[in-house]
Amino acid sequence: MKNSFSEVKLFQVNPDKLIEFETLITTIADEQKQQMGCIDIKYVKRFFTIDGVRSGEPPRELTKIVKCVKYFSYWEFDNKENYGKATEWFFKNHLKDIQKLLIMPFDINCGNSIY
Numbered sequence: 001m002k003n004s005f006s007e008v009k010l011f012q013v014n015p016d017k018l019i020e021f022e023t024l025i026t027t028i029a030d031e032q033k034q035q036m037g038c039i040d041i042k043y044v045k046r047f048f049t050i051d052g053v054r055s056g057e058p059p060r061e062l063t064k065i066v067k068c069v070k071y072f073s074y075w076e077f078d079n080k081e082n083y084g085k086a087t088e089w090f091f092k093n094h095l096k097d098i099q100k101l102l103i104m105p106f107d108i109n110c111g112n113s114i115y
Contacts, residue, residue, distance in 0.1 A: 004039055005080040007087070007110040012068040013109045017101040021071070024101070028094050030061070032075060035089060037082025046070040083110070 013021045025043050032041040042093065046069070048059035077083040 002113065002114045002115060004078060004113045005083045005110070006074065006076045006078050006113050007083065007108060009073045009075075009109075010107040011071040011073070011098070012103050012106070013071060013101055014103050015067075015069060018069055021098075021101045024094075024097060025071070025073075026045065027100075028090075032086070032090070035082070035086035037078040039076040039078060040074070041076075042074045044072045044074075052099065061087075064094075 009020070021047075029041050029043060032038060047062050052060070075083075075086075077086065
């Protein structure tokens, strides 16, 4: 949606906590969708790479875990005010549970959508 406000989070999950993390984000994502002004929420598990792949070929699957498994979320809103209220809800209700599963605090990047 043009002129929406979006956030991208990077989670570096402890390899021993993958099942717990995926179970938790499934529940959280359902709640995130219900936040006022939410357009969409997606979570992606990074398990493929294009490093060493010829142009036009499909990505190759990662074969081992080094330090952590990366997950990304993309959360889109109709405006930054609703985003602000939703992030307050997210931190209040889920921050502690998520942080216990990570090797370091997650990164947040947000801004206005261009296209």
